[in-house]
Amino acid sequence: MHDQRASWVLFLLPLGLLVAMVLLKLEAPLHYKSLVREDGLVENLQFLLFFGAGIVAILAGRRLVATGLKLHCGLYWLLGIGLLVVAMDEISWGQRLFGIATPERVAAVNLQNELTVHNLEPLMIYLHVAYLCVGAYGSFAWLLNAIWPPAEQSLRRFVIADWYLASYFAVLLLVYGLIELAQWVQPSLLGQRLVIGEFIVFRDQEPAELMLALAMAIFVLINYYRANALARQGATAA
Template sequence: MPAINEWKTRAAEHLRRDSEDWRIEPRQARLLILVPFIIAVVAAAALPFKDFYLWLVNEDSLIEWLQFACLLAASIFLPLITVYLVRAKRWGIAALYAVVTLGVWFLTGEEISWGQRIFGWATPESLNEVNRQGETTVHNIRGVQELVPAAMLLASLYGACAPLVWAAAGKRWEQLKNRRLLIPPLCLVPAFLLAAGYRLFRLLIWPEPTFVISEYAEAMELSLYLGLAMFCWYNLRLLREPQPGPGRNQARGLHRRAA
């Protein structure tokens, strides 16, 4: 028990310091930790109620539109971040964010079938023959579809593990210049961790694509996209803050030493 209590204390301290570093209010950090679990529990609790469960996870229903909202937010934040990085002449990380921006734009379009179900156009015959859902999407094409879970797993594992590795490393990587742009806040770990856990469960324990288990992926994708959107937002918010000059940095360092 003392070891567990010590671990809890250290974890809480890491979370507090990390949230302060990101300018995240403690209440907001706690909420971001809880929301992915709420999403997971609500979706699981809906399983015995077929109509309600289908309303949650079906195409063009609640969870899918929440996914789109998160992706749309990220697709707005990412190019703005890229512009700030270009202006600061941080070319390497700006190029990385430009690539990620294109990827998220593509994912956002795919999430709503590029507007097909909104505007009601017909799927081209050549695409309809190879698309599992008969829609204007790439991720449902046979052959590509099998790559999507692997990509989701890698993205989720990175988002979950990178902050934990950073916290364990302590001050050894403290001076990493692009740390915030590459490593999400600790309070977003559950959002990525639950998505990664679901993908690992499907890969190692339940590979059979039964309807209920497969559709539960929608809830976990919402958790992942929420984590992505909030990660982008916090970075954009920090980049928009006035950058302190050398004199202010020196004064801040003197203040910290005096404290």
């Protein structure tokens, strides 16, 4: 019963945060802009969550070594490295913190003139598509495990987030979907045209990415405990 309540709290948390962000944007737009600005609170929280998730993912991979699940282990080490790269990219690899100038060759292809991978012009075309795919995967992949429950050591237990994390990915999917609609389709919604620069702006992606960072942190932490439990079972059996 307790676990079920905790699951529902986790599920509802991002929905509550989304409502809070929308209300803040409507009622106190200057405070909202301050939160989502470059190097603001939201972006710094993303860094901390992605960085922490990266460390935990690597530790989970280390625990998976003891289980003999080599594929699981390798995927978690790769996930950990990927999350650390994402974390460092969020703070431009410390560029502004240490006052590092952007090399001319990087500045020529970086849309924000900074030391980041995700703002490189060749990658920006695919970035929003990647976020939409991640959002869709996290929102709906859990249905596979619900219909076809995985075994304890199944890879699906370690690569598909549980149902209570679907809401975090759904917020990511919703926000990036609205941004894409406002940028390319510009439909009418409740008598108002949905366009970038009015109610919806590109910085709205920051709260959505915070939900992703929070989801990944919870996801890898849960799977760290799962890996630890499997490693202990293996040690006991031996």
